[in-house]
Amino acid sequence: MAQSAVGGQASHDIKSKMRKIATASVIGTTVEWYDLFVFATASALVFNKIFFPSFDALVGTMLAFGTFAAAYVARIVGAALFGHFGDKLGRKSMLLISLITMGAATFAIGLLPTYSAIGIMAPILLLTLRVIQGLALGGEWGGAVLMVVEHSPKTKRGFYGSLVQVGVPGGTLIANLVFLIIAANTPEEFLLTWGWRIPFLASALLVAVGLYIRLTLEETPSFQAVKEAGAKAKIPFVVLMRKYWKQVLLGGIATLSTGTAFNIMVAFGLTYGKQQLGFSSDTMLLAVLIACATGLFMIPAFGALSDRIGRKPVIIGGIVAEAVVAFPMFWMMDTKSVPMVILAYIMMMTAFSANYGPIATFLAELFGPRVRYSGLSIAYMLSGLLGSAATPAITTALLSATGSGSSVAWYVIGSAAVSIVALLLLTETLRNSLDSADEAPAENALPEADPERVRV
Numbered sequence: 001m002a003q004s005a006v007g008g009q010a011s012h013d014i015k016s017k018m019r020k021i022a023t024a025s026v027i028g029t030t031v032e033w034y035d036l037f038v039f040a041t042a043s044a045l046v047f048n049k050i051f052f053p054s055f056d057a058l059v060g061t062m063l064a065f066g067t068f069a070a071a072y073v074a075r076i077v078g079a080a081l082f083g084h085f086g087d088k089l090g091r092k093s094m095l096l097i098s099l100i101t102m103g104a105a106t107f108a109i110g111l112l113p114t115y116s117a118i119g120i121m122a123p124i125l126l127l128t129l130r131v132i133q134g135l136a137l138g139g140e141w142g143g144a145v146l147m148v149v150e151h152s153p154k155t156k157r158g159f160y161g162s163l164v165q166v167g168v169p170g171g172t173l174i175a176n177l178v179f180l181i182i183a184a185n186t187p188e189e190f191l192l193t194w195g196w197r198i199p200f201l202a203s204a205l206l207v208a209v210g211l212y213i214r215l216t217l218e219e220t221p222s223f224q225a226v227k228e229a230g231a232k233a234k235i236p237f238v239v240l241m242r243k244y245w246k247q248v249l250l251g252g253i254a255t256l257s258t259g260t261a262f263n264i265m266v267a268f269g270l271t272y273g274k275q276q277l278g279f280s281s282d283t284m285l286l287a288v289l290i291a292c293a294t295g296l297f298m299i300p301a302f303g304a305l306s307d308r309i310g311r312k313p314v315i316i317g318g319i320v321a322e323a324v325v326a327f328p329m330f331w332m333m334d335t336k337s338v339p340m341v342i343l344a345y346i347m348m349m350t351a352f353s354a355n356y357g358p359i360a361t362f363l364a365e366l367f368g369p370r371v372r373y374s375g376l377s378i379a380y381m382l383s384g385l386l387g388s389a390a391t392p393a394i395t396t397a398l399l400s401a402t403g404s405g406s407s408v409a410w411y412v413i414g415s416a417a418v419s420i421v422a423l424l425l426l427t428e429t430l431r432n433s434l435d436s437a438d439e440a441p442a443e444n445a446l447p448e449a450d451p452e453r454v455r456v
Contacts, residue, residue, distance in 0.1 A: 014153075017151075018151065018152065018153075018160065020216075020217075021147060021148055021151050021217060022148055022160055022163045023213065024147075024213040024214050024216070024217055025144045025145075025147050025148045025163065025164050025167075026163050026164065026166055026167055026170070027209060027210050027213055028095065028099055028140070028144060028167075028210040028213065028214050029140065029141065029144045029164050029166075029167030029171075030166070030167040030170040030171045030174070030206075031099065031102075031103070031167075031171065031203070031206040031207055031209070031210040032098070032099065032102050032136070032137055032140045032141070032144075032167065032171065033137075033167045033168050033170070033171025033172065034170075034171035034172075034174050034175050034203065034206060035102050035103065035105075035106040035133060035137075035171070035203050036071070036102075036133060036137055036171070037168075037171055037172040037175045037176075037266060038106070038175035038178070038179075038199045038200060038203070039071075039106075039109070039130065039133065040175075040263075040266055040267045040392075041175050041176055041179050041199075041266070041270070041285075042179075042196055042199070042200075043267070043392075045179065045183075045191075045196075045270065045281055046191060046192055046196045047126070049192060050114040050115060050116070050192055050196070051114060051115050051122050051123045051126055052115070052123060071130045071131060071133050071134030071137070071389075072134060072381070072384045072385045072388060072389030073131075073134065073385060073389070074130075074131040074132070074133075074134030074135045074138065075134040075135070075137055075138040075381040075384055075385070076138065076378065076381045076382060076385055077134075077135060077138065078098075078134060078135035078136060078137065078138020078139050078377075078381070079138040079139065079142065079374070079377035079378045079380070079381040080138075080237055080374065080377075080378060081135070081138070081139065082094045082097075082098060082138060082139020082140075082142070082143065082373070082377065083139070083142060083236065083237070083371075083373045083374030083375075083376075083377040083378060084235075084236050084237060084374060086139065086142065086143055086146075086373030086374070086377075087232065087233060087236040087370060087371055087372070087373045087374050088232055088233075088236065090219050090223050090227075091143045091146050091147050091150075091219060091220055091223055091373065092143075092147070092214070092217055092218070092219050094139050094143045094373070095139075095140065095143040095144060095147065095214055095217075096211065096214055096215070097139070098136045098137070098138075098139040098140040098143065099136075099140065099207060099210050099211060099214065100207070100211070101132065101135065101136035102133055102136035102137060102140065102207070103203055103204060103206075103207030104132075105129045105130075105132040105133045105136065106129075106133065106200050106203040107200060107201060107203055107204050108129050109126065109129050109130075109200045110197040110198075110199075110200030110201040110203075111197070111201075112125055112126060112129070138377060138381050139377065141164075141377065141380060141381075142373050142374075142376040142377030142380065143373065143377075144164050144167070145161060145164050145360045145361075145363075145364055145376060146220060146222070146223075146364060146372060146373060146376065147217060147220060148160045148161060148163065148164055149161045149360070149361055149364045149365075149434070150220035150221060150222040150223070150364075150369075150372075150434060151220055151221065154434075155307060156304075156307055157307065157361045157364075157365070157434075158303045158304060158305075158306035158307040158311065158357075158358050158361045158430075159300060159303045159304040159307055160303075160361075161303060161358070161360040161361030161364065162299050162300045162302065162303020162304070162306075162357040162358060162360065162361070163300055163303070164360055165299050165303070165356050165357055165359070165360055166295070166296055166299050166300065168262065168295070168356070169291075169292035169293075169294075169295030169296055169299065169349070170292070170296060172266050172288065172292050173288075173289055173292035173293060173296070174206075175199060176266075176285045176288045176289050176292070177289055178198065178199040178202065179196075179199060179281075179285055180282060180285040180286065180289065182195045182196075182198060182199075183195070183281050183282055183285070184282050222369040222372070222434050222435060223369065225369065225435060226369050226370055231370060232370060233370045233371055236370065236371045236373070236374045237371075237374055239370065239371050240367070240371040240374045240375050240378070243368070243371070244366070244367055244368075244371065244375050247366040247367060247375065247379065247426065248375055248378055248379045248382065249379075249382075250422045250423075250425050250426050251363050251366055251375075251379035251380075251382075251383075251422075251426065252378075252379045252380070252381075252382030252383045252385075252386060253382075253383070253386065253418060253419065253421075253422035254315075254359075254383075254419050254420075254422040254423040254426060255359055255363070255379070255380060255383035255387070255419065256383045256386040256387030256415060256418065256419055257319050257322060257355060257387060257412075257415045257416045257418070257419035258352065258355050258356045258359060258383065258387065259383060259384055259386070259387025259388030259389075259391060260322075260387045260388070260391050260411070260412055260415040260416075261322045261348060261351065261352045261355065261412065261415075262352055262356075262388070263387075263388050263391040263392055263395075264329075264348065264391065264395065264408065264412060265288060265291055265345055265348055265349065265352075266288055266292075267391070267392040268391065268392055268395040268396065268399075268408065269284065269287070269288070269333075269345070270284045270285070270288070271392075271396060271399075272333070272399065272405065272408075273287070273333065273341065276399065276403075276405075277333060277334070277336050278336070279336075279338075279341070283338055283341070284341075286342070287338075287341050287342050287344075287345045288345065290342050290345065290346065291342075291345035291346055291348070291349040292349070294346050294349045294350065294353075295349050295352070295353050298349065298350055298353035298354070298357070299353045299356060299357040300357065301353075301357070302314050302318070302353050302354045302357035302358060303357040303358050303361070305357075305358075306357065306358035306361070306362075306430070307430075310428050310430045311358045311359075311361065311362040311365075311428065311429055311430055312362075312423060312426075312428050314354055314357070314358050315354070315355055315358055315359060315362065315423060316420060316423060316424075317354050318351055318352065318353065318354025318355030318356070318357075319355050319416045319419050319420050319423070320416070320420070321350070321351030321354060321355075322348065322351040322352060322355060322412060322416050323412065323413045323416035323417070324351075325344075325347045325348050325351050326408075326409040326410075326412035326413050326416075327406070327409045328344070328347070329344040329345075329347065329348050329409070330344075330405030330406065330408065330409050332344035333405065334405065359380075360376075360380075361429075362429055363375075363376050363379050363380060364376050364434075365429035365430075365432040365434065366379070366426070366429060366432075369434065369435060372434075387415060391411075394411060395408045395411060398411060
């Protein structure tokens with residue numbers, strides 16, 4: 001009886017600690033994605049007017065999205081930089097540094113003078129701060145994923161890893177909600193002068209909350225095992241490219257369709273709805289809000305499903321669904337019916353959630369513990385460069401050339417096809433051990449991990 005009570009208490013302690021770890025990661029990652037996507041929303045709604053006003057509306061939007069894309073190049077650099085130190089010094093310290101860096105850059109954007117005040121220096125400063133945002137996010141996401149996945153019980157890694165992914169719709173929802181409130185309650189003149197600054201300046205409060213929670217976290221068991229065994233790689237990136245270059249490349253390509261699908265909704269969709277269909281900013285932001293709220297529930301559901309049937313079946317199902325929904329989404333939007341637009345967004349968000357929910361855990365399981373931070377981060381940020389960065393500019397150019405959403409639908413289908421091919425070339429990771437040390441020297445073999453990941 002006493003032994004049963006002890007076991008029950010241990011199980012309760014593990015669940016309690018996992019809730020704390022998951023909550024900290026979700027909040028911190030939500031803050032980071034809020035900072036990133038508040039920029040995307042502003043790019044679609046106001047930046048083309050206040051930072052690039054010398055061009056017509058469509059060209060100005062393309063230039064604004066070009067600045068938006070610049071961060072994705074920086075994200076690769078940030079992934080390599082933070083990944084190096086994350087594999088050398090630990091996950092927790094890099095998470096704190098990345099959060100502070102992102103918050104400072106976002107707050108500074110809210111203080112920028114516009115083109116009418118300082119001319120060409122305005123977009124240059126905007127680009128500089130956008131690059132700093134990219135560097136920070138390059139290190140944030142991988143560390144947040146590992147903080148959860150490396151603590152998780154093996155049978156629930158997909159579910160807990162997917163909770164970090166909730167930060168994407170969560171951050172987007174908050175960013176769009178703030179813009180919706182401002183746009184609905186103030187004249188457009190205020191939005192273009194001071195209103196757009198409020199979401200950026202508000203980031204300081206969110207960052208403070210994220211820091212407070214993350215300071216209480218412990219380092220992950222996987223990194224502690226590497227550290228205690230003296231098995232840390234001298235230069236993680238070199239080891240990564242020697243042992244795992246295929247996983248990095250294929251993992252990045254397999255994930256690119258997530259960026260395409262999501263940016264169709266939160267970036268291009270706003271522009272298409274306003275400029276082509278005549279919807280108000282409020283209407284399009286409402287569609288994004290409802291879709292993101294749907295994602296908050298669907299992403300963990302598909303992450304949990306991947307713990308039962310495998311990562312690849314769920315991800316492939318999501319990618320196929322994105323391709324299937326592509327044309328209907330634009331057909332429904334072209335009806336100019338608000339309920340149909342909202343339904344179209346929900347359909348694409350559901351497909352995206354199946355694709356995106358398990359992908360964090362899947363990528364983490366592809367790499368050994370000595371280089372996991374680097375491998376996971378670089379593969380994911382490569383997907384951002386291939387998918388998310390190019391999508392707004394390419395889709396806007398396609399719309400300008402054809403005047404039809406059909407060309408954009410074909411782009412979504414093409415991205416999905418490329419991702420499926422890469423994913424099929426990767427092996428299923430559901431049964432992979434997070435403590436496999438095949439890339440470590442024999443004399444530095446890692447100790448056997450505890451059956452339960454969380455240390456109590």
